[in-house]
Amino acid sequence: MGAPPGYRPSAWVHLLHQLPRADFQLRPVPSGFAPQEQEYQQALMLVAALAGLGLGLSLIFIAVYLIRFCCCRPPEPPGAKSPSPGGGCVTWSCIAALLVGCAGIGIGFYGNSETSDGVSQLSSALLHANHTLSTIDHLVLETVEGLGQAVRVELTTLEEVLAERTELVAAARGARRQAEAVAQQLQGLAFWQGVPLSPLQVAEEVSFVEEYRWLAYVLLLLLELLVCLFTLLGLAKQSKWLVVVMTAMSLLVLVLSWGSMGLEAATAVGLSDFCSNPDTYILNLTQEETGLSSDILNYYFLCSHAISNPFQQRLTLSQRALANIHSQLQGLEREAVPQFPSAQKPLLSLEETLNVTEGNFHQLVALLHCRGLHKDYSAALRGLCEDALEGLLFLLLFSLLSAGALAAALCSLPRAWALFAPSDDYDDTEDDDPFNPQESKRFVQWQSSI
Amino acid sequence: MGAPPGYRPSAWVHLLHQLPRADFQLRPVPSGFAPQEQEYQQALMLVAALAGLGLGLSLIFIAVYLIRFCCCRPPEPPGAKSPSPGGGCVTWSCIAALLVGCAGIGIGFYGNSETSDGVSQLSSALLHANHTLSTIDHLVLETVEGLGQAVRVELTTLEEVLAERTELVAAARGARRQAEAVAQQLQGLAFWQGVPLSPLQVAEEVSFVEEYRWLAYVLLLLLELLVCLFTLLGLAKQSKWLVVVMTAMSLLVLVLSWGSMGLEAATAVGLSDFCSNPDTYILNLTQEETGLSSDILNYYFLCSHAISNPFQQRLTLSQRALANIHSQLQGLEREAVPQFPSAQKPLLSLEETLNVTEGNFHQLVALLHCRGLHKDYSAALRGLCEDALEGLLFLLLFSLLSAGALAAALCSLPRAWALFAPSDDYDDTEDDDPFNPQESKRFVQWQSSI
Numbered sequence: 001m002g003a004p005p006g007y008r009p010s011a012w013v014h015l016l017h018q019l020p021r022a023d024f025q026l027r028p029v030p031s032g033f034a035p036q037e038q039e040y041q042q043a044l045m046l047v048a049a050l051a052g053l054g055l056g057l058s059l060i061f062i063a064v065y066l067i068r069f070c071c072c073r074p075p076e077p078p079g080a081k082s083p084s085p086g087g088g089c090v091t092w093s094c095i096a097a098l099l100v101g102c103a104g105i106g107i108g109f110y111g112n113s114e115t116s117d118g119v120s121q122l123s124s125a126l127l128h129a130n131h132t133l134s135t136i137d138h139l140v141l142e143t144v145e146g147l148g149q150a151v152r153v154e155l156t157t158l159e160e161v162l163a164e165r166t167e168l169v170a171a172a173r174g175a176r177r178q179a180e181a182v183a184q185q186l187q188g189l190a191f192w193q194g195v196p197l198s199p200l201q202v203a204e205e206v207s208f209v210e211e212y213r214w215l216a217y218v219l220l221l222l223l224e225l226l227v228c229l230f231t232l233l234g235l236a237k238q239s240k241w242l243v244v245v246m247t248a249m250s251l252l253v254l255v256l257s258w259g260s261m262g263l264e265a266a267t268a269v270g271l272s273d274f275c276s277n278p279d280t281y282i283l284n285l286t287q288e289e290t291g292l293s294s295d296i297l298n299y300y301f302l303c304s305h306a307i308s309n310p311f312q313q314r315l316t317l318s319q320r321a322l323a324n325i326h327s328q329l330q331g332l333e334r335e336a337v338p339q340f341p342s343a344q345k346p347l348l349s350l351e352e353t354l355n356v357t358e359g360n361f362h363q364l365v366a367l368l369h370c371r372g373l374h375k376d377y378s379a380a381l382r383g384l385c386e387d388a389l390e391g392l393l394f395l396l397l398f399s400l401l402s403a404g405a406l407a408a409a410l411c412s413l414p415r416a417w418a419l420f421a422p423s424d425d426y427d428d429t430e431d432d433d434p435f436n437p438q439e440s441k442r443f444v445q446w447q448s449s450i
Numbered sequence: 451m452g453a454p455p456g457y458r459p460s461a462w463v464h465l466l467h468q469l470p471r472a473d474f475q476l477r478p479v480p481s482g483f484a485p486q487e488q489e490y491q492q493a494l495m496l497v498a499a500l501a502g503l504g505l506g507l508s509l510i511f512i513a514v515y516l517i518r519f520c521c522c523r524p525p526e527p528p529g530a531k532s533p534s535p536g537g538g539c540v541t542w543s544c545i546a547a548l549l550v551g552c553a554g555i556g557i558g559f560y561g562n563s564e565t566s567d568g569v570s571q572l573s574s575a576l577l578h579a580n581h582t583l584s585t586i587d588h589l590v591l592e593t594v595e596g597l598g599q600a601v602r603v604e605l606t607t608l609e610e611v612l613a614e615r616t617e618l619v620a621a622a623r624g625a626r627r628q629a630e631a632v633a634q635q636l637q638g639l640a641f642w643q644g645v646p647l648s649p650l651q652v653a654e655e656v657s658f659v660e661e662y663r664w665l666a667y668v669l670l671l672l673l674e675l676l677v678c679l680f681t682l683l684g685l686a687k688q689s690k691w692l693v694v695v696m697t698a699m700s701l702l703v704l705v706l707s708w709g710s711m712g713l714e715a716a717t718a719v720g721l722s723d724f725c726s727n728p729d730t731y732i733l734n735l736t737q738e739e740t741g742l743s744s745d746i747l748n749y750y751f752l753c754s755h756a757i758s759n760p761f762q763q764r765l766t767l768s769q770r771a772l773a774n775i776h777s778q779l780q781g782l783e784r785e786a787v788p789q790f791p792s793a794q795k796p797l798l799s800l801e802e803t804l805n806v807t808e809g810n811f812h813q814l815v816a817l818l819h820c821r822g823l824h825k826d827y828s829a830a831l832r833g834l835c836e837d838a839l840e841g842l843l844f845l846l847l848f849s850l851l852s853a854g855a856l857a858a859a860l861c862s863l864p865r866a867w868a869l870f871a872p873s874d875d876y877d878d879t880e881d882d883d884p885f886n887p888q889e890s891k892r893f894v895q896w897q898s899s900i
Contacts, residue, residue: 106556110563117567309812316808323773358766362759362815369816375825 006303006374007381009276012389016272022046033273033281044266051262055255058407065411090419091235094412097405098228104401105225111394112217114387119210121383126203129376133192133199136367140190143360147183150353151176154346158332161343168336175328175350178321182357185318189311189364191296197289217395220260224253224402231409238420247413254406261399268392275385282377303374311368322358329354456753456824457831459726462839466722472496483723483731494716501712505705508857515861540869541685544862547855548678554851555675561844562667564837569660571833576653579826583642583649586817590640593810597633600803601626604796608782611793618786625778625800628771632807635768639761639814641746647739667845670710674703674852681859688870697863704856711849718842725835732827753824761818772808779804 009017021029021043029043155176162168227249234242274281283297290297295310309315329350336343366372459467471479471493479493605626612618677699684692724731733747740747745760759765779800786793816822 106559109556110560113560309809312809312812315812316805319769319808320773320776323770324777326770327774355766358769359759359762362762362765363819365812366816366819366821369813371816372821372825375822 006378007278007385010386010389012393013272013275013385016269017276019269021269031273032277033270035270044270047269048262048266051258051265054261054403055258058254058258058403062407062410066414069415090412090415094235094409094416095232097408097412098232101224101228101402101405101409104398104405105221105228107394107401108217108221108224108398111391111396111398112214112221113391114394115391116210116214118383118387118389118391119206121387122380123203123206123210125376125380125383126199126206128379129373130199130203132367132372132376136364137190137193139360139364139367140186140193143357143364144183144186146353146360147179147186147357150350151179151183154350154353155179157346158343158350161340161346162332162336165336165339168332171328171332171335175325175332178325178328182318182321182325185314185321186361186364188314189368191292191311195290195292197286217260220253220256221398223249224257224406227253231413235416240417240420243413243417243420247410247417250406250410250413254403254410257399257403257406261396261403264392264396264399268389268396271385271389271392275381275389278381278385300370300373301377303370307370309369315365315368318361322354322361325354456828457728457835460836460839462843463722463725463835466719467726469719471719481723482727483720485720494720497719498712498716501708501715504711504853505708508704508708508853512857512860516864519865540862540865544685544859544866545682547858547862548682551674551678551852551855551859554848554855555671555678557844557851558667558671558674558848561841561846561848562664562671563841564844565841566660566664568833568837568839568841569656571837572830573653573657573660575826575830575833576649576656578829579823580649580653582817582822582826586814587640587643589810589814589817590636590643593807593814594633594636596803596806596810597629597636600800601629601633604800604803605629607796608793608800611790611796612782612786615786615789618782621778621782621785625775625782628775628778632768632771632775635764635771636811636814638764639818641742641761645740645742647736667710670703670706671848673699674707674856677703681863685866690867690870693863693867693870697860697867700856700860700863704853704860707849707853707856711846711853714842714846714849718839718846721835721839721842725831725839728831728835750820750823751827753820757820759819765815765818768811772804772811775804 017031019031021031021040023029023039023042024046027039029039034040155172159169159172159176162172227246230242231246231250233239234246279301283294283301286292286297286301287294293310299307299310329347332343333347337347467481469481471481471490473479473489473492474496477489479489484490605622609619609622609626612622677696680692681696681700683689684696729751733744733751736742736747736751737744743760749757749760779797782793783797787797
């Protein structure tokens with residue numbers, strides 16, 4: 001009842017989590033998230049290595065295809081008038097492949113922005129949790145200082161004023177004891193004080209890494225977009241040097257695509273293992289890093305009805321002590337003020353402090369309740385395991401599409417190039433204009449071959 | 451200190467908010483959000499009407515351009531061998547326009563998903579607020595019932611057991627009075643009970659509308675994508691009937707694009723007015739709908755340090771009463787149990803109830819604190835005024851790009867069509883294959899004209 005609906009692993013997490021994992025000796029590895037274990041690291045590296053295998057296979061395929069094309073069917077003699085039967089198919093398949101690559105780039109931009117959204121949700125949740133934790137510390141400090149001030153100044157003045165009547169002094173001493181007890185109880189509530197782990201620092205580190213990841217992907221996407229556009233331009237203008245340069249660039253981008261695919265696949269698999277059961281891992285990690293008791297961590301990370309508030313006892317004791325101080329001050333006001341008018345000022349000041357302390361106490365109760373911090377935790381998990389994972393899968397789709405498209409383009413480009421009319425103007429800057437009559441003739445020849 | 455960093459209007463909101471507004475008589479209208487005022491409605495309608503003006507102008511421009519093209523320069527005689535000097539330019543500009551349209555479609559898909567994200571953030575914040583409000587009601591009900599049960603059963607038993615000693619009966623009566631006071635104070639905390647406005651219902655309505663908006667945009671985007679792809683196919687295959695059908699479809703999509711642009715512009719302007727200062731409007735609206743006091747609404751909607759908790763008094767009184775019940779029960783346990791062993795059972799049961807009540811009380815303090823509900827309010831505003839507005843601006847960019855691209859395509863398509871070789875096979879299904887020798891010849895003629 002107390003906890004809002006939290007994080008639930010998505011279907012993608014379940015699906016990826018169920019994929020079999022193996023280490024370098026191909027022995028099965030359990031799919032629990034254990035990044036410090038060597039076997040698990042090997043399993044993830046093996047997933048990344050699959051992309052390397054894919055790269056090798058596609059390079060072999062391209063090489064075999066092109067060698068077969070070169071050796072088994074010599075290119076058309078230049079200037080041939082008869083349309084080559086497969087030429088049109090080659091150019092069209094090249095264009096289709098590049099269009100698929102462009103669609104992949106669109107998907108990549110979407111995935112990159114989605115991943116970035118997820119990670120920024122994670123870091124904003126961390127910042128929010130940091131705000132809550134530092135507010136708790138600050139509030140405890142402020143309240144304890146306020147109470148200490150009241151004990152040192154007002155209660156001492158009061159005891160001096162009432163010195164003649166011992167029973168009133170005893171009541172003031174009782175209030176002092178209670179105030180000191182409240183201060184002591186409250187000090188125990190600042191549970192994050194002196195903890196070496198700062199969510200702020202984690203958030204900053206995450207944002208820093210994410211910034212560079214985002215930038216690297218944007219650069220890769222722009223590079224691939226430029227390669228696609230310039231290849232299309234080279235095909236349209238029949239510029240041999242442009243097609244050659246773009247073939248080389250396509251090879252580079254193919255390698256980068258397979259490389260990014262390996263990283264994405266390993267990250268997605270690791271993330272799915274983490275996301276299928278994040279609580280245990282996070283609990284253990286936080287306990288190691290912070291040294292906090294498991295009661296407190298369980299309360300905040302699980303926030304279920306079954307787990308009682310570990311601060312309940314302290315809160316109840318503080319609350320009772322505050323109520324007792326109030327009734328003692330009221331008793332003093334009734335008894336002492338008619339006889340000692342000078343006691344009124346410190347008493348009023350004490351009541352003021354008590355009201356402020358009660359307000360702060362309610363704020364502390366609200367801040368210490370697991371609802372707020374657990375909501376941040378759920379938001380962080382949702383950012384990482386829903387948005388970021390989804391974005392990662394879109395990036396994986398982009399890498400797959402672009403690897404396929406570039407492999408197809410690499411198979412087609414040299415064949416399309418071979419169909420171009422011969423020209424040795426490798427630095428043709430002006431005369432590859434299709435509207436130039438001579439070029440137009442060459443263009444007609446090429447188009448007639450389609 | 452208590453409130454987390456909330457919503458701040460973005461630069462886009464400021465920019466749109468500063469645009470001048472006018473009513474139908476072109477008198478300036480203040481840019482405060484006032485959807486119920488006729489002048490403001492007129493200003494928004496005028497913004498939407500600007501898109502209608504744009505549609506009219508672009509249709510006139512297309513008509514003038516095509517009439518000038520038809521009358522001032524008759525189309526090439528069919529089968530002309532010499533390349534038409536402007537023909538290539540026409541086809542290329544048509545293709546470039548369609549590619550710009552495709553890029554616009556990509557932007558549109560992104561904007562649509564961004565808007566949908568923003569609105570779903572709004573509705574999930576509403577659902578979360580609804581959960582908090584109903585938990586408060588439920589918790590109050592449960593606690594009051596528990597206290598009532600204790601008063602009716604255990605305290606009555608206790609009074610019967612202790613009937614012999616009047617001072618103990620008086621103490622039990624005191625505890626009963628305090629428990630009744632706590633129950634009464636707590637009942638006043640269920641502030642949302644009986645309020646006619648349900649955030650759940652609002653969230654469901656918002657999600658319902660958003661679903662249809664999303665679907666309509668996806669259909670529009672797919673329609674435009676199909677038009678672009680089939681037009682490109684028609685150009686590549688020189689299929690006259692396809693180009694004619696796609697010209698008609700382009701006209702339809704042009705009208706739809708300008709229409710959606712009008713709606714988006716009016717919504718974006720209205721949203722910017724709302725988002726530049728949402729608190730006042732929302733406060734007034736909620737006060738009208740719920741009839742809650744402005745103290746409570748100010749506390750939750752502003753949640754600043756300067757606004758004190760309107761439940762502070764009730765909470766403090768309940769807390770003191772609970773502490774008093776505790777000390778009375780402890781006194782009874784000390785005094786009565788040695789003499790009346792049968793008093794032990796109801797006393798233990800009462801202390802159990804008191805502990806549960808204190809736990810619930812702390813949960814209530816946490817739920818009633820403005821932090822949680824204000825965070826939902828900020829999340830809802832951020833969803834609506836950041837993500838949804840940003841998505842809307844991307845959709846506006848899509849509409850602009852597609853309107854421009856379609857207008858350019860509509861100017862170019864009839865000219866490109868006129869360049870096609872004559873053929874009366876309007877239902878050519880097979881023989882427009884470029885690899886078919888006869889078609890290939892036509893294709894060469896067309897390409898030579900480029």
